[in-house]
Amino acid sequence: MDKQTAEQQVKELHRLLTQYNYEYHVLDNPSVPDAEYDRLMRELLEIEKAFPDLVTPDSPSQRVGGEILSAFDKVVHQIPMLSLGNAFNEGDLRDFDRRVKQTVGDDVEYVCELKIDGLAISLRYEQGLFRQGSTRGDGTIGEDITSNLRTIRSIPLRLHEPMSIEVRGEAYMPKKSFENLNRQKEENGEEPFANPRNAAAGSLRQLDPKIAASRNLDIFLYAIGDFTETGVTTHSNGLDLLEKLGFKVNKEREKCSNIDEVIEYVKKWTERRPNLPYEIDGIVIKVNSLEQQQELGTTAKSPRWAIAYKFPAEEVVTKLLDIELSVGRTGVITPTAILEPVKVAGTTVKRASLHNEDLIREKDIMLGDHVVVKKAGDIIPEVVNVLAERRTGEERQFSMPTHCPECESELVRLEGEVALRCINPKCxxxxxxxxxxxxxxxxxxxxxxxxxxxxxxxxxxxxxxxxxxxxxxxxxxxxxxxxxxxxxxxxxxxxxxxKENSLERLLFGLGIRHVGAKAAKTLAQRFDTLDQLMSATKEELTGVQDIGEKMADSIYTYFENEDARELIDELKAAGLNMTYLGPKPVDAKNIDSSLAGKTVVLTGKLEKMNRNEAKEKLEALGASVTGSVSKKTDIVIAGVDAGSKLAKAEELGIEIWDEEKMLQEFGQ
Incomplete structure (x- = not known):
C-alpha cells in the first residue's frame, strides 16, 4: 500500500471508528456489532504500524494508554472549579430558593441534574481537538491526567465542530465495572476498592495509563468552563451545546419552573437511585439563567447560584464498644466511638465521631449501647442515636476526663465553646x-x-x-x-x-487558629512577604477581603508571641522561602485607568485582536470581564454583529464602547 492510499484509508477508518464509538459509548445505541468495530480497529493499527507518521492525537487507536508517567504535572484552572454548598432537606432547598429570589427576583428557573459520585475533571479542547485533561485538585490547581482520560471512550478526541472550549464533568466507574474489578482483585488476593468513587479516582491517578484503560471508566459532562464565546444564555442551552459537540451528557436532567418542582424531582430520584447503573450521591440544582448566575456571584468556596442536595445517609445498627479520646493540634479533646465493625454505604466502619461531651450527654450514650450509625454526606461516620430499649443493664456511663490524656494538664472549657481543651502549649x-x-x-x-x-x-x-x-x-x-x-x-x-514553597503553604502549615488554606493564600497575596504580614496591624488585617475580626485577632496574637517569632527566625535560618510566588490579583484601587473597578462585557466579533487578548488587557487595567449584561454592568464593548447583549445594554442605558475606543484605552 502506498502512502497516499494509506492516508485515505486512515481518514475513512477514523470517521467510521469515531462514529461507532460515539454511538456505543455516548448514545448507547450501537449500529454495528463489536466484531466489526474490532476488525476496523485492527486494520487501523496495522496501517499505523506501517506508516507511523500517520498516527495523530485524535486517532481512535490512542485510547489504549501510552507510556508510564513518572509524575503528574500541575495544571492551573483559569476559572476555578468551585465546590458546591450542601442541602440535606426540603427546608434547606427552600432557604436556597429564598436567597436566590432576594437577589434576582421571583422569575427564576432551575435545572436539576443527578450528582454523579465520581471524580470532577476538566477537559480542554483547541480547534476541536482534545489537548488536556486535569483533576479538580484544590479548585485552583489540579493534576494533568490527559493520558488516563484519553482511555475513556465517551470522551471525544475530536469534537463535531472545531471549537476551542474548556468543559467540566464527572468521571465515574459504572456499577458493573466496579463489581468486575473487585472480583478480579479478590481472585488475585488484593484488597478490593471500598466504593466506585474510590475506584474511579484511583484508576485516573495511576501513572500507567494502561491500568486506567482496563478499568472501563465513563463520564458525564455537566458544565462549560467559560460561556463567553459560546453564545448560550442558559445552563440548559449549554448542556444542549455539549451534546451537539459530541459529549455525553446525562439524560435525566430536568428544567423546573419553581422550587416545588425541584423538590418533586429530588423525591423521584431518591426512590429511583438504586436502579441506576451508576452511583449518585445527590441532586445538583442550578439557576438556569447565566445572567442571573452572574448577578448572584460566588463566595470564596462556592457559587451562590447552585446547591447540592445530599441524599439521606444509609443507617445501620451496631454496638459501641468503647470511647477513645484524642487531642488535636489546637488542644481540643475529641471523643471517638469504637464500634463493632459494620458496613455502611459501601465501606466497613469501625470508628465514628462523637464530637464533644455535650453530644454524648444529649444522646445519652453509654458504653455497650446498641447505636444507629450513618455516614454524614455519605462520607463521615457518626452516631445518630441510641437504642435504649436494647439495654441489658450491663452498659456503663462514660465521663469525660478532667485532665489531658496525653500530658495530664487540667482541661478547660473556654467561654462560648462546647469543647474541652488542653491549653498546655507543650502538650x-x-x-x-x-x-x-x-x-x-x-x-x-x-x-x-x-x-x-x-x-x-x-x-x-x-x-x-x-x-x-x-x-x-x-x-x-x-x-x-x-x-x-x-x-x-x-x-x-x-x-x-x-523550602521553595510559596508563602501561603508555610502560612497554612503554621497552624494559626482560624486560618485555612484559602485565607492563607489571600494573606500571602495581600502582604507578599511574611515580614510584612507579621508587622501588619489589626486594622490592616481586617481590611483584607474575607479576613474577619476573629481571624485578624488570631493572626495578630500569633505573631505577637515570642515563641512564634523565634520559630519563624529558625525557619528563615533553615532557608525556607518567605515570599508569595504565585500570580498577584489585580487591585483595581491601585490602577490609574478609567476601567479600574468596572464590570465589562464583550460582545460581537473583534477585528484587531481576539476576545481572550482583549479580556486579558481589560483585566490588567482593573476591569472585571463577565459574560452577560445586567444592571451591574458598567460598559459593553460591542464588536461587529453584536446582538442581544448590545440591545439589552441600550435598553438598560449602559455605556457602550466600540473596538476603537477600547484600543485607545489600551494605548494602541
Whole structure:
C-alpha cells in the first residue's frame, strides 16, 4: 500500500471508528456489532504500524494508554472549579430558593441534574481537538491526567465542530465495572476498592495509563468552563451545546419552573437511585439563567447560584464498644466511638465521631449501647442515636476526663465553646498533630513524611517543632523502622524541595487558629512577604477581603508571641522561602485607568485582536470581564454583529464602547 492510499484509508477508518464509538459509548445505541468495530480497529493499527507518521492525537487507536508517567504535572484552572454548598432537606432547598429570589427576583428557573459520585475533571479542547485533561485538585490547581482520560471512550478526541472550549464533568466507574474489578482483585488476593468513587479516582491517578484503560471508566459532562464565546444564555442551552459537540451528557436532567418542582424531582430520584447503573450521591440544582448566575456571584468556596442536595445517609445498627479520646493540634479533646465493625454505604466502619461531651450527654450514650450509625454526606461516620430499649443493664456511663490524656494538664472549657481543651502549649499530642499538619498536602506537602514517620521522629525526640524537620540527618532517619537508603534519600530531597514553597503553604502549615488554606493564600497575596504580614496591624488585617475580626485577632496574637517569632527566625535560618510566588490579583484601587473597578462585557466579533487578548488587557487595567449584561454592568464593548447583549445594554442605558475606543484605552 502506498502512502497516499494509506492516508485515505486512515481518514475513512477514523470517521467510521469515531462514529461507532460515539454511538456505543455516548448514545448507547450501537449500529454495528463489536466484531466489526474490532476488525476496523485492527486494520487501523496495522496501517499505523506501517506508516507511523500517520498516527495523530485524535486517532481512535490512542485510547489504549501510552507510556508510564513518572509524575503528574500541575495544571492551573483559569476559572476555578468551585465546590458546591450542601442541602440535606426540603427546608434547606427552600432557604436556597429564598436567597436566590432576594437577589434576582421571583422569575427564576432551575435545572436539576443527578450528582454523579465520581471524580470532577476538566477537559480542554483547541480547534476541536482534545489537548488536556486535569483533576479538580484544590479548585485552583489540579493534576494533568490527559493520558488516563484519553482511555475513556465517551470522551471525544475530536469534537463535531472545531471549537476551542474548556468543559467540566464527572468521571465515574459504572456499577458493573466496579463489581468486575473487585472480583478480579479478590481472585488475585488484593484488597478490593471500598466504593466506585474510590475506584474511579484511583484508576485516573495511576501513572500507567494502561491500568486506567482496563478499568472501563465513563463520564458525564455537566458544565462549560467559560460561556463567553459560546453564545448560550442558559445552563440548559449549554448542556444542549455539549451534546451537539459530541459529549455525553446525562439524560435525566430536568428544567423546573419553581422550587416545588425541584423538590418533586429530588423525591423521584431518591426512590429511583438504586436502579441506576451508576452511583449518585445527590441532586445538583442550578439557576438556569447565566445572567442571573452572574448577578448572584460566588463566595470564596462556592457559587451562590447552585446547591447540592445530599441524599439521606444509609443507617445501620451496631454496638459501641468503647470511647477513645484524642487531642488535636489546637488542644481540643475529641471523643471517638469504637464500634463493632459494620458496613455502611459501601465501606466497613469501625470508628465514628462523637464530637464533644455535650453530644454524648444529649444522646445519652453509654458504653455497650446498641447505636444507629450513618455516614454524614455519605462520607463521615457518626452516631445518630441510641437504642435504649436494647439495654441489658450491663452498659456503663462514660465521663469525660478532667485532665489531658496525653500530658495530664487540667482541661478547660473556654467561654462560648462546647469543647474541652488542653491549653498546655507543650502538650506532646498537640505538638505531634501540629507537625503532621505542617507536612500535609495542603501545607508544606513533604512527600514521605506521613503520620507514622512523624510519630517515630517525635517519639525518638528527633523533632520537637517544625523547624527541627529541616535539621534532620541521613543517619538519624536510617535508624528508624522501615527506612531504607532510597526512602531516606527521597525524604531528604522532599524536605529540601519544600523550602521553595510559596508563602501561603508555610502560612497554612503554621497552624494559626482560624486560618485555612484559602485565607492563607489571600494573606500571602495581600502582604507578599511574611515580614510584612507579621508587622501588619489589626486594622490592616481586617481590611483584607474575607479576613474577619476573629481571624485578624488570631493572626495578630500569633505573631505577637515570642515563641512564634523565634520559630519563624529558625525557619528563615533553615532557608525556607518567605515570599508569595504565585500570580498577584489585580487591585483595581491601585490602577490609574478609567476601567479600574468596572464590570465589562464583550460582545460581537473583534477585528484587531481576539476576545481572550482583549479580556486579558481589560483585566490588567482593573476591569472585571463577565459574560452577560445586567444592571451591574458598567460598559459593553460591542464588536461587529453584536446582538442581544448590545440591545439589552441600550435598553438598560449602559455605556457602550466600540473596538476603537477600547484600543485607545489600551494605548494602541
Amino acid at each position: 506532646p499530642a498537640q505538638i505531634r498533630e501540629g507537625l503532621i499538619h505542617f507536612v500535609s498536602r495542603d501545607a508544606m506537602n513533604i512527600d514521605g513524611l506521613g503520620e507514622k514517620v512523624i510519630s517515630q521522629l517525635f517519639s525518638h525526640e528527633l523533632i520537637q517543632d517544625v523547624a527541627d524537620i529541616y535539621g534532620l540527618q541521613k543517619d538519624q532517619l536510617l535508624a528508624l523502622e522501615r527506612m531504607g537508603e532510597k526512602s531516606v534519600t527521597n525524604l531528604l530531597d522532599a524536605i529540601e524541595k519544600s
